[in-house]
Amino acid sequence: MTYLYNIGNYFLMIAEMFRKPTKWPVMKKLIFKDIDDLIIGSLGIVAFISFFVGGVITIQTALNISNPLIPKYLVGFATRQSIVLEFAPTFTSIIMAGKVGSFITSSIGTMRVTEQIDALEVMGINSLNYLVFPKTIALMLYPFVIAIGMFLGILGGMAACVFGGYTSLENYILGLQTDFDTFHVIYSFIKTFVFAFILATIPSFHGFYMKGGALEVGKASTTSFVWTSVVIILLNYILTGMMLG
Amino acid sequence: MIEVKNLHKSFGEAEVLKGISTTFEKGKTNLIIGQSGSGKTVFLKCLLGLFNYEEGSISYDGEIFSQLTEDEKRNLRSKIGMVFQGSALFDSMTIAENVMFPLQMFTKQSKSEMQDRVDFVLKRVNLDNAHYKMPSEASGGMQKRVAIARAIVNNPKYLFCDEPNSGLDPKTAIVIDNLIQEITDEYQITTVINSHDMNSVMEIGEKIVFLKDGLKAWEGSNETIFKTDNEAVTNFVYSSNLFKKVRKMYLEENK
Numbered sequence: 001m002t003y004l005y006n007i008g009n010y011f012l013m014i015a016e017m018f019r020k021p022t023k024w025p026v027m028k029k030l031i032f033k034d035i036d037d038l039i040i041g042s043l044g045i046v047a048f049i050s051f052f053v054g055g056v057i058t059i060q061t062a063l064n065i066s067n068p069l070i071p072k073y074l075v076g077f078a079t080r081q082s083i084v085l086e087f088a089p090t091f092t093s094i095i096m097a098g099k100v101g102s103f104i105t106s107s108i109g110t111m112r113v114t115e116q117i118d119a120l121e122v123m124g125i126n127s128l129n130y131l132v133f134p135k136t137i138a139l140m141l142y143p144f145v146i147a148i149g150m151f152l153g154i155l156g157g158m159a160a161c162v163f164g165g166y167t168s169l170e171n172y173i174l175g176l177q178t179d180f181d182t183f184h185v186i187y188s189f190i191k192t193f194v195f196a197f198i199l200a201t202i203p204s205f206h207g208f209y210m211k212g213g214a215l216e217v218g219k220a221s222t223t224s225f226v227w228t229s230v231v232i233i234l235l236n237y238i239l240t241g242m243m244l245g
Numbered sequence: 246m247i248e249v250k251n252l253h254k255s256f257g258e259a260e261v262l263k264g265i266s267t268t269f270e271k272g273k274t275n276l277i278i279g280q281s282g283s284g285k286t287v288f289l290k291c292l293l294g295l296f297n298y299e300e301g302s303i304s305y306d307g308e309i310f311s312q313l314t315e316d317e318k319r320n321l322r323s324k325i326g327m328v329f330q331g332s333a334l335f336d337s338m339t340i341a342e343n344v345m346f347p348l349q350m351f352t353k354q355s356k357s358e359m360q361d362r363v364d365f366v367l368k369r370v371n372l373d374n375a376h377y378k379m380p381s382e383a384s385g386g387m388q389k390r391v392a393i394a395r396a397i398v399n400n401p402k403y404l405f406c407d408e409p410n411s412g413l414d415p416k417t418a419i420v421i422d423n424l425i426q427e428i429t430d431e432y433q434i435t436t437v438i439n440s441h442d443m444n445s446v447m448e449i450g451e452k453i454v455f456l457k458d459g460l461k462a463w464e465g466s467n468e469t470i471f472k473t474d475n476e477a478v479t480n481f482v483y484s485s486n487l488f489k490k491v492r493k494m495y496l497e498e499n500k
Binding site: 019020022023025026114115116118119121122123124125126 | 293294295315316318319320321322323325327329330331333334335336346347349350351405
């Protein structure tokens with residue numbers, strides 16, 4: 001019953017988030033601040049992870065192709081498909097659930113514990129619109145982060161390929177271009193938009209409705225990470241079945 | 246004026262407020278006192294609309310809160326100033342930004358007008374040079390004064406304070422009490438203070454409501470509290486030897 005109650009409460013929170021909007025000059029500042037915190041602040045870790053995971057995917061693919069009948073350009077092809085279809089949108093989102101999700105839950109949770117949310121409510125401000133809406137809008141730029149992740153992942157694969165001597169640069173590029181389907185990129189970005197919404201709202205829900213003190217803020221952050229990851233994985237399965245199945 | 250009629254509030258099986266009726270008058274400092282667990286904070290949160298209640302009514306100048314729409318409730322709340330026990334300052338904003346916040350949200354003033362108002366209010370609470378400090382850099386007393394400045398910056402009709410003196414030294418506590426009373430007189434606000442502090446009761450309690458076990462056990466003023474023979478009040482207020490002596494002296498002087 002608690003799960004059903006929480007799911008219902010989550011959808012009510014989303015509906016409430018769009019009611020009685022905060023004045024635009026104030027909201028604009030909040031959105032820019034959240035873009036800085038959530039998007040710009042995540043570029044470093046996404047770039048670092050994408051580059052090296054791209055390299056690892058290339059090395060593992062190259063090492064597992066031992067049959068001389070399989071063309072060498074397949075390394076580039078496999079790297080592109082892995083990064084564009086799954087690694088960049090899904091696994092980066094899981095990493096972001098840890099980084100951005102914990103940040104959102106702990107910052108809103110701390111505001112709850114220190115009565116800052118009560119202060120907003122007493123003033124007559126729609127605290128959900130004030131706190132959650134700008135984060136949701138800021139995370140609509142998340143596909144740009146994923147685009148950078150895709151580019152750097154493929155670049156990392158290329159670097160590993162060339163410097164590791166697994167295949168030639170020409171073969172890798174040929175593989176990248178082989179059977180390229182634009183819809184795969186579209187599919188990937190649609191997933192990313194959905195995950196961005198999840199990344200903004202589930203951690204906000206756990207922070208906003210938490211009860212207790214400082215210890216509970218930590219617990220709420222952990223719970224938020226778990227549920228954000230679970231929902232991303234489930235939605236990934238559903239969306240993949242709907243769009244590629 | 247705030248009028249409360251037969252207010253009942255429960256948490257599960259536990260009934261915390263058992264039918265409280267009272268009025269809080271305009272231009273007066275109204276104090277709610279009582280032992281820990283007597284229902285003071287729950288009562289204050291019901292007054293603020295942060296808790297829903299099962300029975301009874303609360304009206305603000307004739308407007309019954311529970312009958313208002315959500316938007317009307319928010320409009321009413323924009324006329325309320327609140328000083329929280331822990332100050333509840335927004336820790337991502339400077340002191341000046343905290344005080345300016347209600348003006349940004351509810352007025353169409355230009356930036357220079359807002360700045361002037363913030364300067365005026367911060368000067369009023371004796372914080373002329375603290376504009377650019379972060380709340381974490383301010384002392385407890387300073388944080389309370391910033392919270393008062395934020396609460397009054399938009400000329401509220403109602404001011405609520407939850408334990409405004411908690412954690413403060415006696416001298417700073419008196420400064421805060423006097424400030425609240427001066428502001429109440431000056432702007433003719435309906436002020437409701439939730440307090441444990443007996444100094445506050447004696448100094449600024451123009452109206453005092455004493456709660457015991459979720460019921461209003463007594464009400465009066467800082468004058469009549471000396472004369473009352475209500476056992477629950479005298480046990481609570483005159484529990485220390487100092488206040489027993491003060492009461493004895495008062496009664497001898499006013500024979």
